[in-house]
Amino acid sequence: MVDLTRRNLLASSAAAALGASVVGVASGDEVEEGDTPGAPSVQGSLKRFSTTAYGAEVTGPFVFEDGGLLYSLQHPSEENPEPFGRAAVGYFSGFSFAFDGSNDDFTEVGVPDTDAKQRAVRSASGDYEVLVQGGEPIDGGSERLGVTQTPDGTDISGENFAGTQYGGPATNPDCNQFVPTDDDGTEGYLFTNWENSPGNVSRVFISQDEDGEWSADPDDALNLANTDSLRELGGTRINCYGDLSPWGTMVSSEENYAHPRVSLTATVSDIVEADSGEGLVGACQFWNRPNPTEITDALGTYAEDGELGESWYPQGAFALSGVEFLAYYLGAERADQSGEDNLATTPIDDVYPNPYRYGYHVDFREPAADEPEAVKYWVMGRASWEAPDFQGDRKTVYGCSDGDSKGIYKFVADEPIPSYDDTDDIAGTLYAPKITNDAANASEAGERNSPAQTPLEVEWLELGHATNGEVAEWIADYDDVTQAEYLDAHAETDWREDPAAALREADLEVVRNGNQNYVTDAEIVEWASQYEADGPDGVDEELRRVPFIETRAAAKEIGASIEFNKAEGVDSVDDSQPGDFVYFGISEFNDDLANDEGDIQMDRVDGGVVYRAELERNYNVSTLEPVITGPDFTDSPRDADDALRNIDNVYTMRDGRVLCCEDGFGGPARSYPNDGLYVFQPNVLVDVDSVAVGNGGTGTATLTASSLPTGFAGARVTVSVTNPDVAAITGVSFPDALGLTESDISSDGSSVTVRMADTQNEVGAGGRDVEVATLTLRGRGTGTTDLAVEVEQMDDDSGSTIDAEAREGVLVTGPPPVAGSDAPTDPDGDGLFEDINGNGRLDYEDIQLLFDEFEGDSVRLNKSAYDFNDNGQLDFDDIVSLYEEVN
Structure with a gap:
């Protein structure tokens, strides 16, 4: 999400232009003249389904089982006519997606070119009907929807408490997820995030009538923040x-957002080397400062007085708003806030939120119980999480962190997450990204490439391994730190006698030497030093906490690519499988992605980029491929009006299409200020399996098509073996669903052309990995060859061409028999031939045979097949590595 400070500035600049053709304004620091190739562009088709009411983002899309759609109306302008002047969640009456893989199932809505159109939620297919609105009475009037309360039941709002608050209560509904309680999916619980601090998640019972209309029951509603389960964890924000x-x-x-301990591109090592955090320190170092949101002004005063050489904005300082209100949520006594502008004159010294309790994914187990159980996944790392994406293996989770110079992260559990009886026992490994391809780096590539034309190659750096319970214990060590501790630890003056002098002393000490109440700079640097020397498992026990509760700082120290700017979306189809896509939305491709530092140095596209990554066999992703690129903010409205600008949430439907929400209200380039919801229909992807076969043996590779739309008529595709000395194509078979088929294999087996016609309309529309042919291949000689795919023609029922992309596979032909007549095999399909004796499995006999024949030609001449330690050569550690696989 865009931060509210920036949004308010943009909103005020655009308000006067309502009803006219307007172009938003951005500062000169944000926009550089230029024309980035491929901005805007789409690898597929993009169609606008809806525009939202003035002042609001499009957030929280959800598609019901029957194809119905809802989303949140987040912080709209109060000047909009009802019902569009208050935060709400609504659905589109009279419309449902057909799940046919094609955007032909709805009519595109036009641009909002009048005041009336800009003040409403619009769609050309269905009418937006409000289900619930923020602040309305629930549970018999004892609470208000989305409003967090103190333990004694007082609403936490500016009317009841003095101080700062992150967004007005119940004004920022975001994510929506529906958990059905019946088999038809016509009734159940709607869970909604409320993007405030203190934060909240509501649960409302909704049901659908025979006419397809939805209604909500406010008396059967909960604010989960006000339950014991979540309050015991410290609440949420x-x-x-x-x-x-x-x-x-x-x-x-x-x-x-307040979690950064260093600002922007800085590292903790930079602070240690400079022997001061001046100009470098981030917001979290001032978390427990009295009146924490005043730190930026205070730094300016200290600079004016000559006590600092410069002032700066500690990254994330705006999100220190609401921290005091979070203390009141936890039961703190109200501080004396009789000072100027309602500032506290005394620190909170009884109950105060622990910063290491915020910035996690929160799972609400037993969703239909009277009070669902809240579980925080501490072990998945601490960040300004926009979203997680849980994969179908139930072990792998991708997450994206919003804001400047942030990361996308991966977590892999040891076992499926729901299989742990005790959530404290959930164990796994946390990873940070490293972008490795030279094309992404101007200093390496010799030029600054366009993000629209440059994939990002990713390696994942292991940060550490722990259990959820271990991280919870580490976090608990900081539970008793209050605002008084900030003054006691960092000031010589007794704050009880001279609070202003003590606060100044404490601020300057924290700037120079860090906040000693929490993890120290020295601990982070020492962790990184031990990590570099001995790996993530070789660090001292007391330092193992560092990457889990100081995730961003730790990842920066070991050279991870923590450079993404506003990573605001990540999603894949439900129950994702290898071969499916994960979509990552980067709302703005600028700042650390387009500067002269780090691993990513490319052209600037302020309108953002959506990447697609294919899940590999082990649910890893290694290539981020740009599929949607937003506009340059120097583009004309003609180019930008229909382009996706500043991607926010992404939602992948089961037919492979992707809902793309915008968070760019009032920004430059367009003739109108409203955000919209677009539907991305990807090009058809024709792919052939990668496969390993034995020398002289045979194997099969499936030719598949993904994202086929309704009305697929037929196609002609050629698959070629680029190195015929390695393998030959010897046969083809087709699924019964295809009515007419034909194949033509070349005389030398180097290629085959297949033709097919879907005469019975049996091929599943929108399906993933739809089988269209299976090739039989025979290994001719040890080595590797590409399987190249060319889509020569693909048509729909009307005779029109279907846009299709081709992807090649890799075929590895293994070595000849090491002993006897059976050739080694590759049981796990990773291109290495662990089954040395050819009996179809890995066992101790394979280790013994490899050891016995290690000097023989059958091994020495086929090192790529037996390089089990992946160091590019054959050595005795390959035998040890294979032995460890058996164990």
């Missing part, structure tokens, strides 16, 4: 997007 887990629960993400 800035709940942004989330995910519906594979086990059917709402997972809410905390977008804790």
Whole structure:
């Protein structure tokens, strides 16, 4: 999400232009003249389904089982006519997606070119009907929807408490996930995030009548923040997007913008080397400062007085708003706030939120219980999480962190997450990204490439391994730190005698030497030093906490590519499988992505980029491929009006199409200020399997098509073996669903052309990995060859051409028999031939045979087949590595 400070500035600049053709304004620092190739562009088709009411983002899309759609109306302008002047969640009456893989199932809505159009939620297919609105009475009037309360039941709002608050209560509904309670999916619980601090997640019972209309029951509604389960964890803050887990629960993400301990591109090492954090320190170092939001002004005063050489904005300082209100949520006594502008004159010294309790994914187990159980996944790392994406293996989770110079992260559990009886026992490994391809780096590529034309190659750096319970214990060590501790630890003056002098002393000490109440700079640097020397498992026990509760700082120290700017979306189809796509939305491709530092140095596209990554066999992703590129903000409205601008939430439907939400209200380039919801229809992708076969043996590779739209008529495709000395194509078979088929294999087996016609309309529309042919291949000689794919023609029922992309596979032909007549095999399909004796499995006999024949030609001449330690050569450690696989 865009931060509210920036949004308010943009809103005020655009307000006067309502009803006219307007172009938003951005500062000169944000926009550079230029024309980035491919901005805007789409690898597929993009169609606008809806525009939202003035002042609002499009957030929280959800598609019901029958194809119905809802989304949140987040912080609209109060000047909009009812019902569009208050935060709400609504659905589109009279419309449902057909799940046919084609955007032909709805009519595109036009641009909002009048005041009336800009003040409403619009769609050309269906009418937006409000289900619930923020602040309305629930549970018999004892609470208000989306409003967090103190333990004694007092609403936490500016009317009841003095101080700062992150967004007005119940004004920022975001993520929506529906958990059905019947088999037809016509009734159940709607979970909604409220992006405030203190944060909240509501649960409302909704049901659908025979006419397809939905209604909500406010008396059967809960604010989950006000339940004991979540309050015992410390509550939550800035709940942004989330995910519906594979086990059917709402997972809410905390977008804790205030977590950076270093600003922008800085590292903790920079502070240590400079012997001061001046100009470098981020917001979290001032978390427990009295009146924490005043730190930026204070730094300016200290610079004016000559006590600092410069002033700066600690990254994330705006999100320190609401921290005092979070203390009141936890039961703190009200501080004396009789000072100027309602500032506190005394620190909170009884109960105060622990910063390491915020910035996690929160799972609401037993979603239909009287009070669902809240579980925080501490072990998945701490960030300003926009969203998680849980994969179909129930072990792998991708997450994106919003804001400047942030990361996308991966977590892999040891076992499926729901299989752990005790969530404290959930164990796994946390990873940070490293972008490795030279094309992404201007200093390496010799030029600054366009993000629209340059994939990002990713390696994942292991940060550490832990259990959820271990991280919870580490976090608990900081539970008793209050605002008084900030003054006691960092000031010589007794704050009880001279609070202003003590605060100044404490601020300057924290700037120079860090906040000693929490993890120290020295601990982070020492962790990184031990990591570099001995790996993530070789660090001292007391330092293992560092990458889990100081995730961003730790990742920066070991050279991870923590450079993404506003990573605001990540999603894949439910129950994702290898071969499916994960979509990552980067709202703005600028700043650290387009500067002269780091691993990513490319052209600037302020309108953002959507990447697509294919899940590999082990649910890893290694290539981020740009599929949607937004406009340059120097583009004309003609180019920008229909382009996707500043991607926010992404939602992948089961037919492979992707809902793309915008968060660019009032920004430059367009003739109108409203955000919209677009539907991305990807090009058809024709792919052939990668396969390993034995020398002289045979194997099969499936030719598949994904994202086929309704009306697929037929195609002609050629697959070629680029190195015929390695393998030959010897046969083809087709699925019964295809009515007419034909194949033509070349005389030398180097290629085959297949033709097919879907005469019975049996091929599943929108399906993933739809089989269209299976090739039989025979290994001719040890080595590797590409399987190249060319889509020569693909048509729909009307005779029109279907846009299609081709992807090649890789075929590895293994070595000849090491002993006897059976050739080695590759049981796990990774291109290495672990089954040395050819009996179809890996066992101790394989280790013994490899050891016995290690000097023989059958091994020495086929090193790529037996390089089990992946160091590019044959050595005795390959035998040890194979032995470890058996164990």
